[in-house]
Amino acid sequence: MNPIDNKSPAACSSEIDASLRVPLLALFGGAALWLVVGLVLGLLAGLKFHAPDLLGACPLMTYGRLAPAANDAVLYxxxxxxxxGVILWIMSRLSGMPVALPIVPVVAANIWNVGVLVGIAGILIGESTGYPWLEFPRAAAVLLFAAFLLIAVSAAATFGWRRQRELFPAHWFLFAALLWFPWTYSSANLFLTAVHVPRGMVQAVIDWWFANNLLFVWLGLAGVGIAFYFLPKIGGRPLASSGYALFGFLTLMFFGSWVGIPVGAPVPAWLPTVSTVAAMLSIPPVIAIAIVSLRTACGAKVVCFGGPFCFLRFGLLSFFLGSMLYLITGCPRFGHLVQFTWYSVGQTQLTLLGFFVMVVLGGIYEILSKTSGLELPFPKLAKAHCYLAMLGVLLYAVPLVIGGVEQGIRLQNPAVPFADANAAALLWLRISSTGQILLILGSLLLALNIFVMTIKWKIALGKSLFAAVTAPLPVTEVKA
Amino acid sequence: MKTGIGVFVAAFAALGASWAGFVLAPSLQLGGTKVTTVLNSTDEYPVQRPGEAALGLQVYRANGCAACHTQQVQQDGTAFEVVLTGAGKDPVTVSNLAAGLKLTGLTKEAADAAAKTIADAGGKTETHLSGTGADISRGWGSRHSVAVDFLYDAPVQPGSLRAGPDLTNIGARAADANWQLVHLYAPKAIVKDSTMPSFAYLFEVRAATGSAEALKLPAGFAAPAGFEVVPTPAARHLAAYLLSLHADAPLYEAPYSQLAKP
Known part of the structure; x- marks a missing residue:
């Protein structure tokens, strides 16, 4: 089960990388910009708790609009x-084929970015749908869905025309992820933003189902899939125990998709009860994935100071911590305590920024120079990004989790006035704002690397074009 | 997982099952939720929000109020209380007996036993049921929220964070439109250390015309002399919505009995 591909000739992998150059630069360039935008919006939202009337005169900058816009900019x-982008590259490499239909992901990347722009602008001007994690107005949702399908088709075609018939664990996870998002996203949008919205709390149940399937299952499938490709690849040794990986894959899908209805939600009691059971059953797959990751990463003799391997290791650690923090909220007592506190905000950011974004960043830094055929312009800044991001995530997410528990204990005690329970969280929010600043600095370094690289690539492209145009015509053509 | 088809079938089955369980089944069960009646009454519950309040729901959505406010009262359990309503022929004995008994925070059995003891001595009692829990002690509601409370709302916004207090019954706690509007315009005018941002952009500061709509603001927050603060339609709608938030009727699935005021 070793994804290191020994059979295909070296020429082939450079051909694969070249086929993905334009699609990946389009996807990564837009993404890097949105990461900066999302983190800056998040910082602005966080600052509202230190100075509630900061930018208060502007309706676009009210907390209730900034906070979801920030989350969606980072996620979507x-x-x-x-x-x-990383999945396309992995699919091509594992298939031993250049990407199928390379123009499709380029078009999709542009549609996707327009969709996110429409969505973020929509939230800021007050056109949010009002459903957490599904705030993008319908027009944006249609664009995102179409763009995702296009990329999924390209990835599936690359997979279908593969030269290597063997399936690796990374395949399972990524393949399932490609199916998961279109289904959940279209289903939730059809139910919640279509003409006949279901009555009452059904809306909230569908939204909880969607949010869980996106933030726990989808991020898990895609992130772990990416990590299970790069971990053995960079570490130079096969993925440990693919049996555990298979167990983790199947149970994560079958049980993880039933988590998400909060304890004590005002819905028929069977819904949160099923989620509680599912949350407990989802602990084994998280542990299984952690064991596979640990066994694969620990034996690898990779010295990495801020390299892609560092990103991956930190990401997988955050996956374990973030998922466990999420699943124990299924326990009725603990879930009740932290239900309406900053705990779940911190846990979500640990999973999103600490796990998923870190794993994807590791992938990006690993393949960026390969696919563009150029050296990374500022390799030291890439390493600085790693440390900034790790420290930033810890300072951002962990205080929110701790502060959330403290806030919960005070909220559960009616003798403590509400204002005091709220004030207890403010100190922790201040620390988390520091973390957000570090994350922004890190994301700027990524954007700098990608944009300088894109400009260099375009200059090189221009030069070769210019050389081709100005080259003296062969004598034969002059005669003709 | 040797073939692509195998992976596809497994993923399809897993997601399909979850979809059937958490999208289809609740749509069939909860989607058919009907108007119910208030416990021991023929009053229908819930009632549609009046027009301005229904518009206000959309202002609440557009400004993301649910990012900081929940609309879900939580309840830990229930407790019974025995109230002495008549002392019978021997008032001194009955009142001494009642004073010596624990009459609040009882289980059903203990409440029945206490009621029987008093009845045997000739007194009359009523037994009342109330919810317990931190939210109810804070005065945020008398019972836990239930699905039918949200029947007419689209989108429903139960909220997930309490950076501000729960609003399930804010219309009952602060049933004054001027209070709501002043609080939206200048939260600190009402709660000194409030972390709520001002929604001044929903108001207009204009040359004073003596309009009845102008906010009655406390000193320090009032408009400069010769000017007045009037709510825009969006602010009026939002205040109407907040005043309509009153999901506290006793229901079959969330019962409690209100004590008669002495």
Whole structure:
């Protein structure tokens, strides 16, 4: 089960990389920009708790609009398209084929970015749908869905025309992820933004189902799939125990997709009860994936100071921590305690920024110079990004989790006035704003690397074009 | 997982099952939720929000109020209370007896036993049921929220974070439109350390015309002399929506009995 591809000739892998140059630069360039935008919006939202009236005169900058816009810019602007770029590359490499229909992902990347722009602008001007993680107005949702399908078709075609018939664990996870998103996203949007919206709490149940399937299952499938490709690849040793990987894959899909209805939600009791059971059953796959990751990463003799391997290791650690923090909220007592606190915000950011974004960044830094055929313009800044991102995630997410538990304990005690329970969280929010600043600095370094690289590539392209145009015509052509 | 088809079938089955369980089944079960009646009454529950309040729901959505406010009262359990309503022929004995008994925070059995003891001595009692829990002690509601509370809302916005207080019954707690509008315009005018941002952009500061709509603002927050603060239609709608938030009727699935005011 070794994805290191010994059979295909070296010429082939450079051909694969070249076929993906334009699609990946389009996907990664847009994504890097959205990451900066999302993190800056998030910082602005966080600052509202230190100075509530900061930028208060502007309706676009009110907290209730900034916060979802920030989350969606990171998730839909960066995480999903950047992951799709990495997935396309992995699919091509594992198939031993240049990407099928290379123009399709380029078109899709542009549609996707327009969709995110429409969505973020829509939220800021007050056209949000009002459903958490599904705030993008219908027009944006249609664009995102179409763009995802196009990229999925390209990836599936690359997979279908593969030269290597063997399937690797990375294949399972990524293939399932390609199916998962279109189904959940279209289903939730059809139910919630279509003409006949279902009555009452059904809307909330569908939204919880969607959010869980996106933030826990989809991020898990895609992130772990990417990590299970690069971990053995960079580490130079096969993925440990593909049996555990298979167990993790199947149970994550079958049980993980039933988590998500909060305990104590005002819905028929069987719904949160099923979710509680599913949350407990989802702990084994998280542990299985952690074991596979640990066994594969620990034996690898990779010295990496801020290299892609570092990103991956930190990402997988965050996957374990973030998922466990998520699943234990299925326990009725603990879930009740932290239900309406900053705990779940911190846990979500740990999973999104600490796990998924880090794994995808590791992938991007690993393949960027390969696919563009150019050296990374500022390799030291890439390493600095790694440390900034790790520290930033820890300072951003962990205080929110701790502060959330403290806030929950105070909220559960009616003798503590509400204002005091709220004030307890403010100190932790201040620390988390520091983390957000570090994350922004890191994302700027990524954007700098990608944009300088794109400009260099375009200059090189222009030069070769210019050389071709100005080259003296062969004598034969002059005569003709 | 040797073939692509195998992976596809497994993923399809897993997601299909979850879809059937959490999208289809709740749509069939909850989607058919009907108007119910208030416990021990023929009043229908819930009632449609009046026009301005229904518009206000959309202002609440557009400004993302649910990012900080929940509309879900949580309840830990229930407790019974025995109230002495008549002392019978021997008032001194009955009242001494009642004073010596634990009459609040009882289980059903203990409440029945206490009621029987008092009845045997000739007194009359009523037994009342109330919800328990931090939210109810905070005065955010008398019972836990249930699905039918949200029947007429689209989108439903139950919220997931309490950076501000729960709003399930804000229309009952602060049933004054001027209070709501002042609080939206200048939260700190009402709650000194409020972390709620001002929604001043929903208001207009204009030359004073003596309009009845002008906000009555406390000193320090009032408009400069010769000017007045009037709500835009969006602010009026939002205030109407907040006033309509009153999901506290006792229901079959969430019962409690209100104590008669002495």
């Amino acid at each position: 602007g960066f995480a999903i398209p950047a992951a799709l």
